[in-house]
Amino acid sequence: MSTAEIVDEPVARTLASLGQDVVQPPPERDTSSDAPKAASTQDFRYLVYYVWSELPPAEKPAEIVLRAFKDIPVGTPAEEIKRASDAFGLDFNFMMAVAKIESGFNPNQRTGSYIGLFQLSYYEFGKFGFGEIRSPRDNAVAAAYKMITEGIQFEWITHRTPDKSDLYLIHQQGWEGAAEHISRPARSAWKSMCATSEGREKGEKWCKRAIWGNTLPTFKRTWKSVDNVTSEAFVGMWRGRVAEFYAKYVAIAAAVSQ
Incomplete structure (x- = not known):
């Protein structure tokens, strides 16, 4: 077991009401030619407010995000995890760790009823995602929105700001x-x-x-x-x-x- 420390740094209520170590600030604009393409990903954290809404959005949050990505060719699992993390303001390294544990970065991995990069069930994917469960992009976007939504529900019940673990x-x-x-x-x-x-x-x-x-x-x-x-x-x-x-x-x- 690693002795690496995961620090929980609660902050004032954010969009997702999650710890500062999990929800990241908006990326600064980098106009240099060698800046990673993912840095320009549109910020979709406003969609998290639908978690509190009594009325569902006209479109699923995942569908809104994926439509914005439609002209971008689907990349490697790591690239799609980066894209989904940036879209919802999640810590990319944390999401990489989760995907490594869940599927070893295999978008076709299936364990019982759990499928894809983040091992989602069809029920979970239908609730939080949109598209094809085995697509690394669609699975990563669904997992990111699921992570934030359930983190909020956890905090409602426990009155504890969830950390990465x-x-x-x-x-x-x-x-x-x-x-x-x-x-x-x-x-x-x-x-x-x-x-x-x-x-x-x-x-x-x-x-x-x-x-x-x-x-x-x-x-x-x-x-x-x-x-x-x-x-x-x-x-x-x-x-x-x-x-x-x-x-x-x-x-x-x-x-x-x-």
Whole structure:
């Protein structure tokens, strides 16, 4: 487990009401010829206000963003993650870490009912995205909007500004699951999942699979059984994993910029 530290720096309410370390300020305009193309991506953070709206937008936020990209050829997974991150003001290195954990940057990756760069279900993609779930662009845009939306819902319930680790846990376990894990650390992790609306509906077997199926092999060998995994241990495992990959992509970005 990496010792890299993820710092949560709560700030005054922002568009997404997320920590300063996750939601980035608008990029400064760079007119130099060697500036990355993604730096000129239009800022779509205003779309986050629809999370609070009682009326749905006339068009899905993802559809609005993707229409603005229609004349830009679809790039590599990393390029599309950068484009989606910039559009919603998310930390690119964090989004890279999530995609690495979820799919290893394979847009065709499928694990059960979860598909694409950010391993979204068809239900999640239909709710937050638009287009083709296996498209790296469409999947990244859906994941970015999902990340911000569920981060807001998490904060409503916990009164806690989510940091990077929280956002990954929310992405994987749902905002209810993340809130249950964090609020009851000593409880068995699968029981925390069963305390969610989805867990109550699907039952104990599903809850145990949601935990054990998302437990890293090294930790499975240590814990032996899903019954030995507390919410605190489960959260700690993923905090370390996110920190490890986040530190890696920050270092890569720093090396490239030199």
